[in-house]
Amino acid sequence: MATGMFITLEGVEGSGKTTQAALVADLLRAAGRRVSVTHEPGGTRAGEAIRAIFLDPAIRLDVAAELLLVLADRAQHVREKLRPAVAAGEIVISDRYCDSTVAYQGHGRGFDLKLLADLNRLASDGMRPDLTFVLDCPAEIGLERSRARRGAAAGAPDRFEGERLDFHRRVRDGFLAVARAEPDRVIVIDSTAPRAAVTARMVAEITARMVP
């Protein structure tokens, strides 16, 4: 049985994570690997219920409640889905994971980074990604993309899309700080590059790390 692998995709709003997760998964499947794609918040039944509260701008949430909700989501996701899938030999791609909490709740909201490391360890049960891609682009470009997408769907901005530009700039800097601190795990990719080039780079990096 192939050895499982846990890959996470991180980045600001509109950085193209969701599209790239699907494209990368298709290519890996075509190469004969079993791949599942999941996301946070969400990914489990409990997680989707948490996500609905977490993103709804009409529901007032204290920032501490926001933090604990996303951690509760992660605790369920790891135990119900991520760990069993990797143990079964799958390549699991998660659209967001612990680094999003560091970037959004830490660099964005201002929670202490040491506290977040402890809470992330609890929520994730110590499950760390084998590889993380930060799809990086300037916050204004990402926001513009996600607002255009939102506009097409005629929906209201969610809790985070409605945040000011300086919040999203801090979030971007947060992801880049994580990448600098953990260069062996985290690869930063310029997501303003052509889509196919981003996909190809990701597949190459994953393939290079695969245990045959």
Ligand code: TYD
């Ligand atoms: P989503 O619709 O999945 O957006 P995106 O396509 O940008 O991933 O919304 C997820 C939002 O939740 C996103 O704005 C980031 C936020 N978030 C946090 O603030 N902390 C976290 O730990 C996670 C996982 C997500």
